[in-house]
Amino acid sequence: MKLVRILRKATECRKSASISPTRLFSSRQIHSLPPESASFGIAFDIDGVILRGNIPIGGSSRALKRLYDDSGNLRIPYVFLTNGGGVPESKRAAELTKLLGVNILASQVIQGHSPFKQLVQRFENELIIAVGKGEPATVMSEYGFKNVLSVDEYASYFENIDPLAQYKNWTKQLTGNRNSSSREMDTIDDPCSQRVKAVFIVSDSVDWSRDIQVLCDILSTGGLPGREIASQPPLYLANDDLSYQGLFPTERLGMGAFRIALESIFNRIHPNVLKYTSYGKPNPTAFRNAENVLMQVVPSHSSHPENRGQHTFKTLYMIGDNPSVDINGARQAGLHWFSILTRTGVFKGEKNHANHPADLVVDNVEQAVAYILRKEGISS
Known part of the structure; x- marks a missing residue:
């Protein structure tokens, strides 16, 4: 009976239409984990989520700075998972560092090619x-x-x-x-x-x-x-x-x-x-590659010693603006992927996407990061 109640509660969460006043739409809830046992990573799309052209959007710079400690060291593992490209990953990382005001490594940039x-x-x-x-x-x-x-x-x-x-x-x-x-x-x-x-x-x-x-x-x-x-x-x-x-x-x-x-x-x-x-999203191999890269980020950046060397994530978050690419890909990648759709790019709808519904819909990436940190019990 306990399992039935849990499943019924999960079904009710999927039917939820909005979470006011921030205009968030959630079709799935995840359980918060205490900071000492949290094990999660984030994959950001770039175009339409972090940047439009070379202009930061959606509070992206502020959002990313929340993933670092006061000394500028990365405390939450994240990567950029983009279908874009055309330049070496090292050059793209340098460009993002300059535009966003945080230190981004070439190893954190996964491009379509x-x-x-x-x-x-x-x-x-x-x-x-x-x-x-x-x-x-x-x-x-x-x-x-x-x-x-x-x-x-x-x-x-x-x-x-x-x-x-x-x-x-x-x-x-x-x-x-x-x-x-x-x-x-x-x-x-x-x-x-x-x-x-x-x-x-x-x-x-x-x-x-x-x-x-x-x-x-x-x-x-x-x-x-x-x-x-x-x-x-x-x-x-x-x-x-x-x-x-x-x-x-x-x-x-x-x-x-x-x-x-x-x-x-x-x-x-x-x-x-x-x-x-x-190659690229929504191919599930792109998400497996992102997971492998995030595993390499954890040992050198995790703020929790017990997480260092750990090779599994309880939850991986994909933040994207394209339902058929970012959300569709995350849904195919496995249940440990939690998809977040922003309204700053390809998707501009009020409600969730009909064909490729995300687990959560938000106005911008800053709201997405705030949601993740709140659910994972991570203080700013």
Whole structure:
């Protein structure tokens, strides 16, 4: 009977519509744990939760400072789990540190393309192409890939591969400072005759028309543009987000939209359908990776000696703004993940999301952190 009462109480909590006056919506309650036995971690999305563009939102700076002690040492383990990227994790951590006023380590930043480093052993010495905004080739080189070219660099070797280049008014600088591995490769073999063994979409494409054209050339010819139809090389995407929240009032098309366009065109010109592998949220592996990283954060930052070296969490909190990505992913990751949806990004509804309901809905990340610390019995 006691179990029945507990289950009935949990069901009643899920039916709760709001918690005034802070406009919080909760579909699940968790039991508070005394500080001495608390074992939890937090994963923050960035775009639409912590930042909009490069502007902190939702009291994010104040919220993060609550996770540190008076000396500036981290007392609550947390990571950033974002589908965004385009720069090395160390550079992103430095940018976040400057914008938010807290010390953030590179190990606390998990970007959509971070799992690409797991493929180094397979493609370490092969020619690979990196696509996207920012510094995609630098990202891959830092992961350990030795023969990597950005799509900008690669396209520059092929005359007339982009038939619209003459109509584009913006300038493309081909990173005259190519990494040493690229320079060595140039002296060994001409990229035009060297087979591309894999393509990595590291971040959002800047030039859709050029990139779709070049990728179709690569993927339909077995990695040798201008040649006969052949088997497709592997294609990897850092995420499959259809949209994201930027500075514009409504969402912008993301990497998932680019993938749809590429796939539609490729499937019309190639006898076989496009094959690809997507990483990032809502893939459960992204959340398992975040959990592993949080385990590494605990030993060096936990304020409770008994938690050091502990390799399990009673609760992991995901704070995000995109129901289909952040919330959907957290719900798939396991019952120990507690999802919190903010109204500062993609989601702007008054009530919970119908298809991917979160465990809690709040106005902003500051409210989310306040809720977590209160439920875990952690004083400010």
